[in-house]
Amino acid sequence: MPRMGSAPTTNRAVMHDVARLAGVSHQTVSRVLNGHPHVRETTRERVMQAVRQLNYRPNALARGLVSKRSRSIGVLSFDASLYGPSSALLGIQRAAQEQRYAVTVVTLSQQDPGGVQRAAGMLAEQSVDGVIVIAPSNAAAHAIQDLPPGLPTVALEASFSKDMPVVVVDQFAGARLATEHLLRLGHQTVWHVAGPADWPEAVLRIEGWRAALSAGRLAGPPLLAGDWSARSGYQAGRQIAATPGITAVFVANDQMALGVLHALHEAGIKVPEQVSVVGFDDMPEAEFFHPALTTVRQDFDEVGRSGLRTMIEMLDGSAPVAAEARVAPSLIVRASTGSPA
Amino acid sequence: MPRMGSAPTTNRAVMHDVARLAGVSHQTVSRVLNGHPHVRETTRERVMQAVRQLNYRPNALARGLVSKRSRSIGVLSFDASLYGPSSALLGIQRAAQEQRYAVTVVTLSQQDPGGVQRAAGMLAEQSVDGVIVIAPSNAAAHAIQDLPPGLPTVALEASFSKDMPVVVVDQFAGARLATEHLLRLGHQTVWHVAGPADWPEAVLRIEGWRAALSAGRLAGPPLLAGDWSARSGYQAGRQIAATPGITAVFVANDQMALGVLHALHEAGIKVPEQVSVVGFDDMPEAEFFHPALTTVRQDFDEVGRSGLRTMIEMLDGSAPVAAEARVAPSLIVRASTGSPA
């Protein structure tokens, strides 16, 4: 027995209500809403009027179920508390809203081994049209290799990837910029506080630094390793303070640079008079470090934006299956660098 | 003419496939998956076997369409680039994943007037079960008053709210903690660099500061106003440096405190010897400011977590319609505070 049409448990209008009010069938409403042709202007008006009157909004679930396009994308983010990843996420969000895409976010610490599978499963369950992965570490990049193959995927900040488009900031160029800046100021050589070896970004910054040094026929001093945190920068800074003769340091991110500055100051070493320091990222606070930090700006917003653009291109069929978009960094010179005494 | 069952355009298994493989009907599969009774153990096993073999995952769209529960929540965030809101978002995410809820995020700048309507509409379209709003400013809190009334809503960091549960950190207590710490050190009075007047958090910190002062029968010095940014803190810092006799400053957040420290140092004023500075938030970098910043820690993670807990309670019917959860802050004493000379 078909249920009697009564007792609206919820007050939300559905397409049928609109149709009834406009005196047409629900398919006609659908046609109007999706801009299909063959609808008389007067009919279209009547329908739109009814839509406004009932404040009708189509149900995305129902629409997605039949049309196979949910107009939502998933974002899978690792290390979401770091400045880079969280900024990229913000960029994706902004861009997605402009394009009227919904964004479902899953954050993961790459410690969690089965996490990627679970997360991917969850996103697939939600029927997202595609997934943008922010995978700046090798562990993360490796983990995403076994995302379901049918799912359109774009990787951000990931350097190796089987066959998915990637959007990255040119770390190599950025590191060269920083190192060359210091060499041009007259420093004999430049030390480097690196990020974790597991991160392609860290590795590329090392390579850019080495490239700039060898262009000047300089051997690289030993590497100091950090883990991106200000604390690890502080520890590296203490080593630097204890090593005589160091006049210039390129630090792989701003937070570690903050730690380095802290350690140097603690040791009574003046920046930039005795040691010049360059960071990487240009986080908003960098300008107010003590002294104001010379650093390399990464446009994370553009990375996110570009990632979504690529995603949409894939979904629309004009698919660059494995292209790489590269965003250029820029050097911001402030007070933490100067010529050696 | 019914379509012939052929040509699987996608390779994703649906419930019917599982049913066929297990030799049962799709309803039985549904029963097994949802833990309904009246299924023989052997049948259950056969179904689970088929599920594993086909790597079947139920389609959340279809499930949500019929069951009216999408097991997804929306997060509406203002000022998402700030430390507090973004940390709260992270807390929500973590908690949601544990509870197997999907999270759809929309970020808004409160400049955008129609934004809330659009965002709420979008979330409603996605059929989220509820919305958690991170609305730390009055403009934001005001904007969310006209969210669709049917939608379960929890507000975070919002102080006034018509009839929705709220989760906040006790700003008043935190500000008192900070101010009392300075007074106990022997300072005659404490200056305050406030956040924007539009923010309840900023106002409550002012009130907490005033309360601590008047408990010591002290009149409050004039207020210095900032906008949360390090730059505005820097400007306030220059004023402080130009005003003789100031020995203690309570700054309404860490980023502004950074700016204050920068300005004081630039003016040759020593911290904490000449001026003591306390911040608010305890962002990860605060420990490595120069000097290490005494500050008030807010557990944003707990705020997000608590927000989701409240949300789920509402959804489960045990609805605290307009309760308020209050998270306690704690004082972290570091090197930027000391007794006056």
Add this chain to the structure above:
DNA sequence: TACGGTCCAGAAACCGTTCTCCGAAATCCG
């Protein structure tokens, strides 16, 4: 007047689930 072609708009199938009946098989009781 009869005829073929557009324009409109309705009927009905379908997407992949959950849920409400209902009938058949299995179990219990006397």
Add this chain to the structure above:
DNA sequence: CGGATTTCGGAGAACGGTTTCTGGACCGTA
């Protein structure tokens, strides 16, 4: 061993849309 009662599992109607198919109204033309 027969009938009442439970257990098990199937049929089919929703949910709220999109899409294909179909047919009536209207037009110009012969």
